[in-house]
Amino acid sequence: MTVGALAAPEFPELGFYALAGHAPDPRELLHEIRYGEQLGLGAVFLSERFDTKDAGVLAGAVAAISESIGIGTAATNPQTRHPMVTATMATTAHRLSGGRYALGLGRGFGALFDLMGLPRVSSARLDDTVGLLRTLFRGDAVVGHDGPAGTFPYLRRTADGTDRIPILMVALGDRSLELAGRIADGVVLHTFFSDATVARAVKIVRDAAAGAGRDPASVRIWSVLATVEESIPDTERRRKLVGRLATYLQGYGDVLVKANGWSPSDLERFRADPIVQQHQGAFDATGTDEVLRHLEAHLPEHWLAASATGTSQQCAERIADQFDAGADSVILHGATPAELAPVLDAWRHLRTPRRFAHLPANPGWSTR
Numbered sequence: 001m002t003v004g005a006l007a008a009p010e011f012p013e014l015g016f017y018a019l020a021g022h023a024p025d026p027r028e029l030l031h032e033i034r035y036g037e038q039l040g041l042g043a044v045f046l047s048e049r050f051d052t053k054d055a056g057v058l059a060g061a062v063a064a065i066s067e068s069i070g071i072g073t074a075a076t077n078p079q080t081r082h083p084m085v086t087a088t089m090a091t092t093a094h095r096l097s098g099g100r101y102a103l104g105l106g107r108g109f110g111a112l113f114d115l116m117g118l119p120r121v122s123s124a125r126l127d128d129t130v131g132l133l134r135t136l137f138r139g140d141a142v143v144g145h146d147g148p149a150g151t152f153p154y155l156r157r158t159a160d161g162t163d164r165i166p167i168l169m170v171a172l173g174d175r176s177l178e179l180a181g182r183i184a185d186g187v188v189l190h191t192f193f194s195d196a197t198v199a200r201a202v203k204i205v206r207d208a209a210a211g212a213g214r215d216p217a218s219v220r221i222w223s224v225l226a227t228v229e230e231s232i233p234d235t236e237r238r239r240k241l242v243g244r245l246a247t248y249l250q251g252y253g254d255v256l257v258k259a260n261g262w263s264p265s266d267l268e269r270f271r272a273d274p275i276v277q278q279h280q281g282a283f284d285a286t287g288t289d290e291v292l293r294h295l296e297a298h299l300p301e302h303w304l305a306a307s308a309t310g311t312s313q314q315c316a317e318r319i320a321d322q323f324d325a326g327a328d329s330v331i332l333h334g335a336t337p338a339e340l341a342p343v344l345d346a347w348r349h350l351r352t353p354r355r356f357a358h359l360p361a362n363p364g365w366s367t368r
Helices: 026-038 056-066 083-095 110-116 123-137 174-183 194-211 234-260 263-271 274-278 289-298 312-325 335-352
Strands: 011-017 041-046 071-074 101-105 144-148 150-155 167-170 186-187 220-229 307-312 329-333
Touching: 011 026, 011 071, 011 335, 026 041, 026 056, 026 335, 041 056, 041 329, 041 335, 056 071, 056 083, 083 101, 083 123, 083 150, 101 123, 101 186, 123 144, 123 167, 123 174, 167 174, 174 186, 174 194, 174 220, 194 220, 194 234, 194 312, 220 234, 220 312, 220 335, 234 263, 234 289, 263 274, 263 289, 274 289, 289 312, 312 329, 312 335
Parallel strands: 011 041, 011 329, 041 071, 071 101, 101 167, 167 186, 186 220, 220 307, 220 329
Antiparallel strands: 144 150
């Protein structure tokens, strides 16, 4: 299905996460989108939680109140919805937004799925799911399918036409990066990747794409940069940086530490800390400022330095570092559009517009 021409955002190379972290009031999304689009941000990314952040509902809301901003689900997990339901969600968001939508898939938390009685997400399941979705997006039928994604006698959308909907993959470990390079249109890296890790991840993705006979440049790679400018109060700064990193270390610290080449012994010291062992819930949601101060004093400085902090100029320079490492685009993570406004102003004076003129609003495509 073809869509009309879209207005071009000022910063197609930059995105943000809406409702970053824990968000009890999803209506905040509406203000964030309106202001983010006004500021010229190129894309909004929607992470999914099992509370008030359903990817389909949020994508519909964004599409309804916006005109130019790209929309990416980053990410939903393929085993939480039937493939037909996922295809329906993506087709609806794609057509409702005039072609600005990209469907993002990821592995999620294995331990959480164990508690929910859902299967863990394997590379084979992701690969199989992407194949099913692409068939459905083309308007073709899936007949007699029996694979890692499940057994499906017959699947076909009732919607007419072919929909060109890009598929993003959120990737952290090497195997996920390689898979993304082989099958995805775009890749979203992980927060708190060092610059060297971003460069290494970009190489893995592009090499995998080339090995699969694809144009490596056709895969749009998004670096994810935790961004906390100096005007944000210290208590919030600690929650957005220390609390967020500590939460990741709670969930999949081994994978993040390995990806960055950080010391496993530092991770063990973190886990052995009595405050960490006694804490209930995610640090970025339930950690008091006293707890976060304690963690900040005990986490290695170079772990927290894999972010953008300080003045708006310093944050803009850290954005430039991501492009120097090979990323095509950057998600400014953990901050609202209002908090990003001074950073965008500094970036406006640092960027070279023609370098990004080829980027479309849709975050899953690499060219207009």
